[in-house]
Amino acid sequence: MTARRARPAVVLKVPSRTEFLAVVRDVTRAMAEVAGFNRGAAEEIALAVDEAATNVIEHAYRRAADRTVELRYEDRGEDLKVDVVDNGATVDPKAMPQVDLARYATERRKGGLGVHLMGKIMDSVTFHRTARRNVCCLVRHKPEGAAGGDGAEGADETR
Numbered sequence: 001m002t003a004r005r006a007r008p009a010v011v012l013k014v015p016s017r018t019e020f021l022a023v024v025r026d027v028t029r030a031m032a033e034v035a036g037f038n039r040g041a042a043e044e045i046a047l048a049v050d051e052a053a054t055n056v057i058e059h060a061y062r063r064a065a066d067r068t069v070e071l072r073y074e075d076r077g078e079d080l081k082v083d084v085v086d087n088g089a090t091v092d093p094k095a096m097p098q099v100d101l102a103r104y105a106t107e108r109r110k111g112g113l114g115v116h117l118m119g120k121i122m123d124s125v126t127f128h129r130t131a132r133r134n135v136c137c138l139v140r141h142k143p144e145g146a147a148g149g150d151g152a153e154g155a156d157e158t159r
Contacts, residue, residue, distance in 0.1 A: 009074045016057050016067035016086075024053045024071060028082065035075040036142055045080065045140050048121040051114035052084040052136045060088025060134060079123070084136040090129060 014020040032042035124139040
């Protein structure tokens with residue numbers, strides 16, 4: 001019987017300041033690559049997690065710079081799960097309007113696409129509240145044959 005290789009799990013806490021979003025993107029990209037996603041897929045996942053962290057800073061914390069955004073990364077074999085956790089204002093995702101991309105582009109609007117973008121990139125985006133904390137859970141499944149998480153040679157598909 002062979003020993004099962006432990007899957008990486010990392011917790012990152014960053015100040016609620018946009019200057020730290022580069023760190024969030026870098027760590028997310030690295031975790032996705034270690035989990036077996038190729039560079040393109042890792043970049044997509046980093047973008048989705050960046051959007052979730054940005055939403056915490058801008059909406060849950062209303063740009064208060066003295067708070068913390070916690071990110072929990074877990075390689076679960078068949079997928080990568082990232083929880084973005086905060087203790088700010090609760091946001092009801094059902095209350096968010098559906099995005100009409102044609103109208104959005106015509107009106108040349110900026111912002112407001114974060115949740116929509118996360119949903120396009122990730123296989124699952126859910127929101128819940130536990131222990132007085134908001135949790136945005138993002139999950140991306142690995143392509144067939146990439147569940148080992150042994151490096152970048154596995155998950156070579158992008159959306």
